[in-house]
Amino acid sequence: MTDRPDASTPARLTPGLPGRLVLSRMGTRAAMIAERFWPLVLPLVLVAGLFVSLSWFGLVASLSDWPRVAVMSAFALAALVALWPLRFFRLPSTAEVDRRIEAANGLAHSPLRTLTDRPSGTQTAFSEALWREHQKRMAGRLGNLDAALPVSRVPDRDPWGLRAVVALLLFVSYAFSLGPMGGSLSDGFRPTAVREALAARIDAWVTPPAYTGKAPMFLNADANRAVSLFTVPAGSTVSLRVTGGSGSETLSFIPADGKETPIEPASPAAGDGNGNVGPAADGVRQFAGTLGQDGELVLRSGRSEVARWTFAVTPDTPPTIRFAGEPKRAANGTLELQYEIEDDYGAASAAVEFRQAAPPAAGARPLYDEPEMALNLPRRGSKANAAKTSKNLTEHVWAGLPVTLTLAATDDAGQTGRSETVTMTMPERTFTNPLALAVIEQRRLLGLDANAKQRVLDLMDAVTLRPEDTFDSPTAYLGLMSARSRLRLASGDDQLRDVVSYLWHVALGIENGSLSDAEQRLRQAQQALQDALQNGASDEEISRLMQELRQAMNDFLREFAQRNQNQNNARAPQNGQELRQSDLDRMMDQIENLARSGNSEQAQELLSQLQEMMNNLQMAQPGQQGQGQQGDEFSQQMNKLGEIMRRQQEMMNETFRMDQMQRGDNGRMGDDQQEGLDGNQNQRGQSGQQGQGGMTPEELADALRQLQEGQDQLQKDLQQLGKDLEGMGMQPNEGLGQADKSMGQAGESLGEGEGDRAVGHQGRALEALRQGARDMMQQLQAMQGEDGQQGQGRRQQSADRDPLGRPRGTQGPDFGNSVKVPDEIDVQRAREILDAIRKRLGEAMSPEVERSYLERLLELK
Known part of the structure; x- marks a missing residue:
């Protein structure tokens, strides 16, 4: 017989057979391909599975560059070797497929081959009919034809079952890769620097200026991860620290105008000498910059963006200051100013700018600059913005001259705001003694123009020409003659200023003797205590200055009472309120208690009120009569x-x-x-x-x-x-x-x-x-x-008040409106807050940023 395929033969013999035969052959062919291909490709699969398992376990990521290259080369060589058996792969032929179908279905005498074969030799009609009958009988045996299933011969090649070990490793490594220490398939293909950069830790925070009193803001905290816009004060410092990484991280700020500005790192990165940037020398890179306008902060590693934050910067507006009332002269000549200061976070300082209303004479050489007067500030954080300051400037040579006053307030950002300008006559001390008035006039001439030295000497000679008619006591005469001698021998401006100061004491001695010394000591003690409160002095320093203030006030009140008694004016109104020593002692105790408890703002306010009371006391007239029954x-x-x-x-x-x-x-x-x-x-x-x-x-x-x-x-x-x-x-x-x-x-x-x-x-x-x-x-x-x-x-308002400034x-x-003394409840609450802050500061586990913030709260003025 000869093999002469004829596709139409099965169709003529049995209807439907060709379709079943095609399906069976296709399935059998696929099974044969699989069972031939799988044993040949199994070594490559095992090599790939082992590589994937090592990568997922993170072992490849833990290797440095050279060991990693060696391991990857070994796996590549193993993969090439595993591909060598594939050269023996051959696709199954049609005859092989048919024999596999016949064997799978238990068909004897090769019925599939019979359908396509033809008898050899010369064919007769009888032989043709006989052959067709034979084919028809063979086709009838193909009614339930099934495809063959693949039969793997892997156990023959892997008798120890190593393939199961690789499969188990693959499953376990996949579960391990989902954890924080797991690796990835790309670890073997990335340099060590790139892998470290992706795993770097980033800490970013914004520190507002200390004077704002605001707490630092952590940008990558869990609570701020969903925040798309951070609002910060102007001048805030943004700090970013990258731990680990490749050292190629860059930080830049993109303002609203879109012009990107790079922020240089605080610690330079280490390089290899060829311009290639490597990891930081200490493994940490720090960036710091100041936020002055709206924009975005972008962190990049190489060309890839790691993080981005958007900021809205709140500008720090300049302070505003204005007069709350007309400047006025107190009873004792002290200049009193009432004003209001407003600022975003409280002003840092305020002062008065003095100018002479009339320009000095041409060629004049003044010995003194304009007066200096620092202003008290409202308490930071309080809603009240009004403040009051009084200062005795009667000793300045400008006293009694027309001057212009401008209030200037400066905040911690260095911005200055000024008020409107007010013109007034600078308060001066009232002298009733004609001789004292003459000395003060000579002192003013010399202080305003050093070139008037000879004129002042001539005036002194005129005053001392007839001492028996001019001077009531030898002390005044000797004092003025001593001043004349000093002035005649003075050669420089410093010596002339000493003469001007000496003339002031001479005039005071002529006017009212030693009472001015006690008053001066009282003012010096008040000023020293006020400076100590502003500078945050220690409790020991506060106690010492309070003791000096008590002693100076006792001396002043004693001499004041003696003077009133000598003038037969010591009797107070029958129904008036009395000035008692216990009132002053209680007020000074309150000042000391507030200073010790850390509430220096209220202590300064109370000290200012005490100064005002003493100002009113010096010029008080207690002899007024009542107003009827x-x-x-x-x-x-x-x-x-x-x-x-x-x-x-x-x-x-x-x-x-x-x-x-x-x-x-x-x-x-x-x-x-x-x-x-x-x-x-x-x-x-x-x-x-x-x-x-x-x-x-x-x-x-x-x-x-x-x-x-x-x-x-x-x-x-x-x-x-x-x-x-x-x-x-x-x-x-x-x-x-x-x-x-x-x-x-x-x-x-x-x-x-x-x-x-x-x-x-x-x-x-x-x-x-x-x-x-x-x-x-x-x-x-x-x-x-x-x-x-x-x-x-x-x-007559001043006449309706007692020496302490209270209603008679x-x-x-x-009724508690003129003098506000913090009551016991306010003091107790302030002390509780301070104790809580100090307790928190004493905890060893407190973060450094929080400790810095709490220390700023304690130092906040």
């Missing part, structure tokens, strides 16, 4: 109202301490606060006992009950006062009614043991009492017809 009766009632206000204030402080003890604070107070309260202990009446540490619950309950009784008694006294005022023809006002209601609510809260609510009601009662007192004063002015004499009343007894008590 009706005024005396009204004064008595208003003094009672002032006593009720004082008792309410003390009761509120006591309630606050009791509430702190009830909350577990045991009523602990600093010795300074306690000492300041002991002076009023004998005046508390029914306001309750002073809290002591270690009280039992029963003692606390008894103390609260006493406070309730005292509050009820205070309410009754207020009601009786209202009735007495109505009997005098005064109309009840809303303030006293609200105070009565709040007192009742405070008593109920004390009865229920709710100290916190009671303090709130007592505070509202105290404010209502002050409002009621102001309303009563307005009613009195209306009854006395003062509306038509308003202008005259303003001119004839006009009612001080």
Whole structure:
């Protein structure tokens, strides 16, 4: 027989057979290809699986460049060797496929081959018919023809089952690669520097300027990862640190105009000498820059962008300063200024710029520059922007001359704002002695023009020509002659300035003797204490300066009293408020306590008020008469109202301490606060006992009950006062009614043991009492017809106040409006905040950035 394929033969023999035969052959062919190809490609698969497992385990990433190249070369060679068996691969032929189908289906006598074969030799009709009959019978046996399945011979080639080990490693390494220490397939193809750059740690933060008081902002913190825009103050410092990496990281700032500006690293990268940048010498690269405008900060590693942050910079506006009132001269000649300062974060300094209203004479050689006067600043962080400063400039040679004043405030960013310019006559000391006036005039001539030396000598000769008619004492004559001798021998400006200073002391000695020395010591002590408060002096320095201030004030008050006694003017009005030593001592104790507790701003404010009181005291005229019987009766009632206000204030402080003890604070107070309260202990009446540490619950309950009784008694006294005022023809006002209601609510809260609510009601009662007192004063002015004499009343305002600047007894008590002394609650809260900050600073685990921020809070002025 001959093999003569005839595709139409199966179709003629059995319908549907060709389709089944094609499918069977295709499946069998694929199976044969697979079973021939798989054993040949298995070595390559094992090599690839081993490489992938090592990469996922991170072993390749841990190698340096040369070992990594060696390992990759070994795997490449192994892969080439594993490809060598593939040269023996052959595709199966059609006959091989048919024999595989026949063997798979158990067909004997080669039926598939019979369908395509033809008999050899010469064919007759009978032989042809016989052959077709044979083919038909063979085709009938192919009715259920199936494709052969692949049979792998891998176990013959891998009897130890090493392929299973590689598969297990591949599975485990894949799970390991999902962790933080896992590697990737690309580790073997990247240099070590690139791999380190991608795994570098980045820390970025923004530090606002210290004067803003704002905390640093961490850009890559978890809470800020979703923030698309960071708002920071102008002048903030952005810091970025890259730990590890390749050293090719660059940081640049892209402002709103799009012009990119690179930020140079603080530590240079190490190179190989050929211009190739390598890792930083210490493995850390730091960048720092200042943000002055809106823009974006971009971190790149090579050409790839690693991170980007967008900033909106809040500009720091210049401070504004303006006069809150006309500059005025105090009773003792001190210049007093009231002004308002506004700035984003508080001004750093403020001063007065003086200029002479009239230009100096041509060719004049002044010995002194313009006066210097630093201004007190409002407390940073407070809503109040008003401040007040007073300074004695009467000793300056410009005193008595027309000058222009301009207030200038400077913030921490160096920006300066100026106020409008005001023209006034510079305050000067009032001299009543004609000889003292002549000495002051000569002193001014010499201080304004050193060329007037000879003229001043001539004037001195004229004054001393007839000493028996001009001088009342030999001391004054000898002092002026000594000044003349110094002036005649002076050769330089420094010696002339010494003469000018000496003439001032001569004039003071002529005017009022040693009292000026005591006043000068008092002013020097006040100025020294104010400088110490501004510079943050230690507690020991504050205590020493307070002792000097107390001594200087005692000496001044002693000499002031002696002078008034000599002038037969020591008698005060019968109903006026008296200047008591205990008042001044209590005020100075408050100043020292505030300074020790760190509240230097309030201490400076209180010291300024003390200076104002002393200014008013020096020129006080205590010999004024009362305003009649009706005024005396009204004064008595208003003094009672002032006593009720004082008792309410003390009761509120006591309630606050009791509430702190009830909350577990045991009523602990600093010795300074306690000492300041002991002076009023004998005046508390029914306001309750002073809290002591270690009280039992029963003692606390008894103390609260006493406070309730005292509050009820205070309410009754207020009601009786209202009735007495109505009997005098005064109309009840809303303030006293609200105070009565709040007192009742405070008593109920004390009865229920709710100290916190009671303090709130007592505070509202105290404010209502002050409002009621102001309303009563307005009613009195209306009854006395003062509306038509308003202008005259303003001119006599200083005469209606006592030596401390408070309203006189004839006009009612001080309602707490003119002098604001921090009460015990404010001091206690300030101390608690400071203790919490110091406690946090003492923790060893506090971050360095947080410690720096807390230290700035303690130093904030």
